[in-house]
Every structure is written in C-alpha cells, then in structure tokens.
Amino acid sequence: MVAFRRRRFADLPDWPAADHTLALAAFRRGAGQFLSNAVRTGTLGIDAAAFRAAAEASLAAQPGDGTAQSFFEQHFVPLQIVPDTVAGPDGEHGFVTGYYEPxxxxxxxxxxxxxxxxxxxxxxxxxxxxxxxxxxxxxxxxxxxxxxxxxxxxxxxxxxxxxxxxxxxxxxxxxxxxxxxxxxxxxxxxxxxxxxxxxxxxxxxxxxxxxxxxxxxxxxxxxxxxxxxxxxxxxxxxxxxxxxxxxxxxxxxxxxxxxxxxxAVDDPALGPVGAAQVPLTALASIAVDRELATFGVPYFIAASQLAIDGRPFRRLMVAQDTGSAILGPARADIYVGSGLEAGKIAGRIRHAADFTVLVPAALAESLAR
CATH class of the missing domain: 2.40.240.50 (Barwin-like endoglucanases)
Structure with missing residues (x-):
C-alpha cells in the first residue's frame, strides 16, 4: 500500500536549489508524449491526462530564463510518497541507485x-x-x-x-x-x-x-x-x-x-532514449517502476546521505525510464550520464531517499489524504 501526503514547496529541503532549469528541459522533452496521449497511467493512479495542460505550458516556457522554479510551483502540487514500509534512519521511505551509459x-x-x-x-x-x-x-x-x-x-x-x-x-x-x-x-x-x-x-x-x-x-x-x-x-x-x-x-x-x-548518436550531450521514448538528461532523468509509475512525471528526490558535487542530493527529476530491478512506488535509478566518471558515481549510489511527486492540483485532491 502507498499513501500520498500533501506538502508545500517550502517543506521540500533546499527546494530553491533543486536545479529546476535542468528538470524543466527534461520535462519539455516528454511533453509531446502527454499531448499525443502516448503516456500510460501507472497503477498508482497518477493520471497521465491530468498533465496535458502543464505539458502544453512547458513548450512555451524557456528553461534558461529564470522562470523554471515558478513554472513548477504554478502548475503542480507536491505529494510525498509514503509506502507502507519502515522508514530509513532519516525518515526516508524510499531508495535510490544510479545508472549510466557506458x-x-x-x-x-x-x-x-x-x-x-x-x-x-x-x-x-x-x-x-x-x-x-x-x-x-x-x-x-x-x-x-x-x-x-x-x-x-x-x-x-x-x-x-x-x-x-x-x-x-x-x-x-x-x-x-x-x-x-x-x-x-x-x-x-x-x-x-x-x-x-x-x-x-x-x-x-x-x-x-x-x-x-x-x-x-x-x-x-x-x-x-x-x-x-x-x-x-x-x-x-x-x-x-x-x-x-x-x-x-x-x-x-x-x-x-x-x-x-x-x-544514431544525434546529440552526444544527451543520453540514450529511455523507455518513455525521450532522450535521458543526466541528473534530471530517473528510471521508475513502469507498472506503478507514470512516465513524464516530475519527482523531487531528497537523499540526506547521498552527496554529489559535495552537497546532499536534493534534486527535481523526471520519470523517463525503467529497469528490471526498479520495483516499488518510492524506488528510482538516477541517470548520471555517459562515460567512466559517470559510471563511478552511479556505481556508488545506494541510498535511502524521500520521494515527492509533483502533480496538478486537481489530481492532488483525489490522491492526497
């Protein structure tokens, strides 16, 4: 079982530093999938159709113009995912690993x-x-x-x-x-x-x-x-x-x-095409359980014991891939990037994490307790 607990953006640790610009770029890459009704709703009930308005608005937004944070705050409500399992030592209910492109x-x-x-x-x-x-x-x-x-x-x-x-x-x-x-x-x-x-x-x-x-x-x-x-x-x-x-x-x-x-390698700066049929973005794309989750949805992931770039991992990411070992509602594989150095980082990620999914307000009303 899983519950969704409503939160405020102010409740999310280090939310202003969550790299919204990179996340918005990743979200925009999957916007067309929402608009063409190509996204399947997972069994958690995060309805893909509810994201159409945000997807359309994202195509008009410019990820680099300083408005990325306000875009997510305007179009979404944060819901903490609380599985019916024992929380980690810092109260985190999920788990993250890492993967890369060799x-x-x-x-x-x-x-x-x-x-x-x-x-x-x-x-x-x-x-x-x-x-x-x-x-x-x-x-x-x-x-x-x-x-x-x-x-x-x-x-x-x-x-x-x-x-x-x-x-x-x-x-x-x-x-x-x-x-x-x-x-x-x-x-x-x-x-x-x-x-x-x-x-x-x-x-x-x-x-x-x-x-x-x-x-x-x-x-x-x-x-x-x-x-x-x-x-x-x-x-x-x-x-x-x-x-x-x-x-x-x-x-x-x-x-x-x-x-x-x-x-083909059309853009070496982007990763391979994930299961959501869009190119992956390093440190902005995650792999999720394809049966439970809905592709294209933003997640704020906070892992207090995971440090990348010298600070605790608290980033906004988008569900754009899946994997055989990724099972459960609060479970993700973080796409780190391409090459040996990315592989070294990815191979060390095995950490408890807190998962907050961002959904449109109307959907939040039906999901949150």
Whole structure:
C-alpha cells in the first residue's frame, strides 16, 4: 500500500536549489508524449491526462530564463510518497541507485580482439501479458519464445545464449573486446559504442529473455566474497578482474538477458532514449517502476546521505525510464550520464531517499489524504 501526503514547496529541503532549469528541459522533452496521449497511467493512479495542460505550458516556457522554479510551483502540487514500509534512519521511505551509459570500443564484425556480441532480438521473441502468457509461466515474464508450432514457452536464459544459442543468425549488432563490459552494458541497458571505423553508435534496450534479474553484487555479498560496503561497481569490477575464471559462472546466475536496438548518436550531450521514448538528461532523468509509475512525471528526490558535487542530493527529476530491478512506488535509478566518471558515481549510489511527486492540483485532491 502507498499513501500520498500533501506538502508545500517550502517543506521540500533546499527546494530553491533543486536545479529546476535542468528538470524543466527534461520535462519539455516528454511533453509531446502527454499531448499525443502516448503516456500510460501507472497503477498508482497518477493520471497521465491530468498533465496535458502543464505539458502544453512547458513548450512555451524557456528553461534558461529564470522562470523554471515558478513554472513548477504554478502548475503542480507536491505529494510525498509514503509506502507502507519502515522508514530509513532519516525518515526516508524510499531508495535510490544510479545508472549510466557506458562508452566502449566495438567492432561491427567479429575479430580476434572483439569476440563478445551484443544481440538484437530474435524474431521468435514476443511480448506477453496477462492474457497471452501461457499457463504456468511466471507472471513476471513479459517476453516469451514462439515455437514453430505457434505455442509460447520461456525463452532460453543467459547461460544458453552465451553458450552460442544465437550464433550465426546475423543478430549481432556489434562485438566487444571484454565480456565484463558486455555484461555491464546489459545491466545499464544502453551504451555508446566507438566503432573501429571511427563512427559512433548507440544501443538501447529492445527486449529481454524474460527471466528475472539477479544482482551479482548481492550474490557476492551473500557468499561472503564482498562486504556490502565493497559491493559497489568498483568493488565488483575489482573482484571480476581478480577472478577471470569465475566470471562466466557468476554472470550466468543472472538469467536475464538483454537484447538491443541500434540508434544514431544525434546529440552526444544527451543520453540514450529511455523507455518513455525521450532522450535521458543526466541528473534530471530517473528510471521508475513502469507498472506503478507514470512516465513524464516530475519527482523531487531528497537523499540526506547521498552527496554529489559535495552537497546532499536534493534534486527535481523526471520519470523517463525503467529497469528490471526498479520495483516499488518510492524506488528510482538516477541517470548520471555517459562515460567512466559517470559510471563511478552511479556505481556508488545506494541510498535511502524521500520521494515527492509533483502533480496538478486537481489530481492532488483525489490522491492526497
């Protein structure tokens, strides 16, 4: 269960410094989705149709003219999200992690140096829902494999695919030099590839095998290989480098396998296109639970123990992506940016946070207690 508690903007810690300009730019990028009725309302009941007026007004606003804060204050009411769970040590009811866009070298063809492929979805992989999902298949599966007879079954998992199940079918988008980099691209869901011919290519999430995601950091903690403090991205990478003979077995325990689609690098300053079908904005876009949340909605996130740029994290952000491990009403993955430095920051984000969603006044009346 979840409740919405009405708040004032003055109640939000450091609200005047929440980087409204960046958030308004991100919100505007998704405005067209609201206006074309392309946004699905999540099960929390944050009605997408209620955002049409704010979306239209955002297209007339200029994010850099000093009016961004007043735009949000004029068009929205803050509602704190209060899940029916125990709050964190500072009263925070949610949790944030971070993700980024890896930037790696790649080849369009397999070579002795580039041997680890990223795959496009096979044609027999199909989406399923509660109506089309076969009896007995786990309700969490959103993809299945269509057999030659037309019946659906679970798609083979990571271990089978990595063992060569799809080789030779022309599904390879690009080849990487390092299996660790390939695995982390699967975790992040996108990457920017520096091709050997000098061009650049983006790959983004297209589909998955359907199997549940398993965090290898959690596996290493549970087995005593790493402490919880050590199980950030740097710690996991260090463990993998020290145990090359155990990498594959560990990777295969995450049965989920990601398939990608190609995209041009139209604007290197922006991130990849997220699940909301708009480019992500570093430190202004978040990934949310796609079943509960509504894409395009602004969130004020306050994490008292998370420091980025030397001060506590208190920023206004927009829900524009999703992820397999992002489950719950007060749960988000913060998009940090592209490249190695962004990855180092993202890999250390594992913090309790307070979530406040910004909704139009009429909607606030129906949601808040």
């Amino acid at each position: 930037v790696v070298d790649a080849s369009p063809v397999e070579t002795p140096d580039f041997r680890f492929p990223l795959y496009a979805p096979p044609p027999e992989l199909v989406k399923v829902d509660d109506v089309s999902r076969p009896p007995g298949m786990d309700p969490s599966f959103r993809f299945a494999r269509r057999k030659a007879c037309g019946l659906l079954e679970e798609h083979p998992d990571r271990a089978a695919i990595e063992a060569g199940l799809l080789r030779g079918r022309g599904l390879e988008i690009a080849w990487l030099a390092d299996p660790v980099e390939a695995f982390f691209i699967h975790i992040q869901g996108s990457a920017r590839l520096r091709m050997t011919d000098g061009s650049q290519l983006r790959v983004g999430f297209a589909a998955k095998s359907g199997h549940p995601f398993t965090a290898i950091g959690r596996l290493l903690v549970d087995s005593g290989e790493l402490t919880l403090a050590e199980a950030d991205m740097d710690g996991i990478r260090a463990w993998l480098a020290a145990h090359p003979d155990r990498q594959r077995a560990l990777f295969d325990r995450n049965r989920s396998f990601i398939f990608f689609r190609e995209a």
